[in-house]
Each structure stands twice: as C-alpha cells, then as structure tokens.
Amino acid sequence: MRPDDTERSDRVTYIELFFDLIFVFALTQLSRYLYANQSWVGALEWIILVLALWWVWVYTTWVTNWLDPAMLPVRGVVIGLSLVGLVVSTSIYDSFDDQGLVFAVAYVALQLGRTLFMVLALARHDPALHATFLRILLWLSVAGMFWIVGALLPLAFRLPAWLIALAIEYGSASLGFRIPGLKAPGVDDWDVSGPHIAERSALFVIIAIGESFLVTGFAFVDQEASAGGMFGLFHAFLTGVAMWWLYFDHGERAGSKAISASSEPGRIARLAYTYVHAIIIAGIVLTSVADKSVLDHPEEAMTLPVAVTIVGGPLFYLVGLLLFRWIVTGTVLGSHFIGVALLAVAGTASAVMTPLGLGAATSFILVTVAAWETVARVRAGTTDDDAG
Numbered sequence: 239m240r241p242d243d244t245e246r247s248d249r250v251t252y253i254e255l256f257f258d259l260i261f262v263f264a265l266t267q268l269s270r271y272l273y274a275n276q277s278w279v280g281a282l283e284w285i286i287l288v289l290a291l292w293w294v295w296v297y298t299t300w301v302t303n304w305l306d307p308a309m310l311p312v313r314g315v316v317i318g319l320s321l322v323g324l325v326v327s328t329s330i331y332d333s334f335d336d337q338g339l340v341f342a343v344a345y346v347a348l349q350l351g352r353t354l355f356m357v358l359a360l361a362r363h364d365p366a367l368h369a370t371f372l373r374i375l376l377w378l379s380v381a382g383m384f385w386i387v388g389a390l391l392p393l394a395f396r397l398p399a400w401l402i403a404l405a406i407e408y409g410s411a412s413l414g415f416r417i418p419g420l421k422a423p424g425v426d427d428w429d430v431s432g433p434h435i436a437e438r439s440a441l442f443v444i445i446a447i448g449e450s451f452l453v454t455g456f457a458f459v460d461q462e463a464s465a466g467g468m469f470g471l472f473h474a475f476l477t478g479v480a481m482w483w484l485y486f487d488h489g490e491r492a493g494s495k496a497i498s499a500s501s502e503p504g505r506i507a508r509l510a511y512t513y514v515h516a517i518i519i520a521g522i523v524l525t526s527v528a529d530k531s532v533l534d535h536p537e538e539a540m541t542l543p544v545a546v547t548i549v550g551g552p553l554f555y556l557v558g559l560l561l562f563r564w565i566v567t568g569t570v571l572g573s574h575f576i577g578v579a580l581l582a583v584a585g586t587a588s589a590v591m592t593p594l595g596l597g598a599a600t601s602f603i604l605v606t607v608a609a610w611e612t613v614a615r616v617r618a619g620t621t622d623d624d625a626g
Contacts, residue, residue, distance in 0.1 A: 286404060
C-alpha cells in the first residue's frame with residue numbers, strides 16, 4: 239500500500255506514466271476508426287470503444303492510488319498490464335471485425351488480472367477494501383462473459399453484447415459494486431488520494447490533446463502544401479490551445495483543491511474524475527477526427543457526419559468541463575453555457591458552411607470561451623493559487 243502522510247502518498251510515479259504511453263497509440267486508433275466509419279452505427283461502436291478504453295485506464299488509476307508503484311510486485315504488475323494494454327491498443331481498430339476475440343480476451347484479462355491482484359494484495363492489509371474488490375471481481379467476471387460471447391457471436395450480435403457488458407461495468411460502479419442482500423460501504427466512503435487522481439486525470443487530458451496533434455500532423459504531411467491545409471493546421475493548433483487553456487488555466491487547479499479539501503474525496507473522484515472525464519476525453523478524440531476531416535476536405539460540400547464531428551468534439555468537451563466545474567465547485571460558468579449554445583447554433587448553420595469554415599467557427603467559439611473565463615477570473619482577483 240502507499241505510505242500515508244508522505245510525499246509518496248500523492249506522487250504520480252514514472253511507471254504510471256509508462257502505462258499511459260500505451261494509450262497514445264490506442265487513442266490514435268480510435269480517431270482512425272471513427273474517421274473510417276462515419277455512420278450512426280460506426281459512432282455507436284466508437285463510443286463503446288472509447289468507454290471501454292477509458293474504463294481500463296481509470297480502473298488502473300484507482301488501483302495505483304492505493305498500491306505503491308515503488309514496490310517491485312506492483313511495478314511488475316503495471317508493466318504486465320501495459321503489455322496486455324498494448325494488445326488492446328493494436329486490436330481495437332479491428333475489434334468490430336476479425337480482431338474482436340483478441341480485443342475481448344485482452345480487455346477481460348486486463349480487467350480481471352488487475353482486480354485479482356488487488357484482491358490478493360489487500361487480503362492482509364485492508365479487509366473492507368478487500369471485500370469491495372471481491373465484489374468488483376464478481377461484477378467484472380459477469381461483464382467479461384458478455385465481452386467474450388459477443389466476440390464469438392456473429393458481427394450483428396457483437397454490438398448489443400458489448401453494450402450489455404459496458405452497462406454492467408459502469409452500472410455496477412455507479413451502485414458501489416453492491417450485491418443484492420449484502421450490505422457494503424459505498425464508493426463515496428473510499429479513502430483515496432485526491433491529489434493523485436486529479437494529477438493522473440490531468441496528465442491523461444494532456445495525452446489526449448497530444449494525440450490530436452499527432453493525428454493532425456500525420457494528415458497534414460500526407461497532403462500537398464496548400465493554403466487550405468495551412469489554415470486547417472492552424473485551426474487544429476488553435477483548438478488544441480483553447481482546450482488546454484480551458485482545462486489548465488483554472489479548472490484543473492479548482493478540481494485538485496476541491497478533492498484535496500473534501501471530506502468525501504471518493505464521491506468527487508467517482509463523479510468528476512471517473513465519469514465526467516470520460517466525456518472530456520471523448521470530446522478531445524472527436525475533435526482530432528474533425529481536424530483530420532477539415533484537412534482532408536477543407537472546401538468540399540458539408541456532410542452530416544463531418545458536421546457532427548466538427549461541432550460534436552468541442553461540444554462534448556465544454557459539456558464535460560461544465561459538469562466537472564459544477565461537481566467540484568458547485569458553480570456553473572456562464573462562459574461554458576454560452577459556448578455550448580453558440581456551438582449548437584453553429585451546428586444548425588453547418589449546412590451552408592464548408593468544413594474549413596465550420597472548423598474556424600468552432601475554434602473561434604472555444605477561444606472566446608477561454609478568453610472570457612480568464613478575463614472574468616482576473617477581474618475577480620482570482621490568482622492561480624486561489625483557483626476554485
């Protein structure tokens with residue numbers, strides 16, 4: 239277990255960052271998948287894969303919040319999880335094709351293997367948490383059956399089977415992994431390191447934004463130089479800067495302070511960082527798909543899938559930030575709310591715009607929201623140290 243009341247109790251370790259590296263490739267594959275499957279079915283499949291990937295990452299973050307990665311057994315398990323995560327990452331693009339079984343087996347092995355290690359590690363150290371992870375192991379085993387069966391069934395049945403698996407995993411977590419007839423403490427009562435979870439989540443946001451630049455950069459170098467391409471690259475950079483600014487200028491510090499000072503850090507960790515951050519990450523990945531669409535088809539006639547990705551990415555991101563700030567500070571920022579409304583207006587006008595024009599509009603909205611929030615913070619006399 240992590241030692242209490244020492245520097246190591248909250249510190250993010252290098253082995254955790256090593257684990258995160260696996261997800262750079264996975265996020266790139268998710269962007270590639272949605273770009274190649276721009277349909278309602280493709281979008282639903284993409285959502286399933288995003289939520290599954292996020293669940294793998296956030297579960298591991300909770301585990302390393304309790305266990306000490308400096309200990310050799312824990313470090314070895316994280317490296318093992320990274321290897322299985324690499325299999326998940328390499329198979330995720332074809333998971334709804336001929337790599338479905340590979341993806342499902344790797345995903346289930348990662349979920350169950352990590353949880354089983356927690357059960358063994360906690361047996362002599364924390365009886366209450368040990369009992370909780372026994373229940374988690376049971377719920378994940380039930381969900382795992384649907385992941386494996388879905389991969390073995392014909393493709394038409396894979397999507398509903400995996401939807402059921404995700405519903406079991408997310409639903410059981412929202413209920414505190416309770417089992418009918420057994421009384422157990424809820425997740426909100428867990429003793430967690432708030433600063434560690436906040437920093438881990440912030441680092442994953444950075445990774446996701448970096449992935450968007452990676453996708454955009456590959457799309458740019460694969461085409462001939464043109465004014466439209468240069469403007470599309472600038473638009474992607476501006477969007478990335480705005481997303482970074484909106485999260486890190488004020489929101490990240492507000493969340494870190496709130497969870498550190500809270501008497502119920504488990505509640506904030508579950509709502510703000512486990513669930514709401516999934517929306518934020520989905521918005522960033524969706525934006526990377528939009529940036530690639532703008533670069534590849536800057537002046538072509540607008541299509542519904544392209545319009546949905548260009549507007550949907552920033553919309554998801556702002557909605558996620560709005561919910562995040564509401565949970566950690568109890569306030570709803572007017573700038574975020576107006577930004578969501580302006581993005582909705584841009585979406586309704588997308589039929590008469592080109593992808594490049596719509597992309598420029600969404601970038602302008604994000605930059606405006608970021609500037610508005612910063613000006614309001616400075617006028618209120620709120621410094622970085624007083625964020626939140």
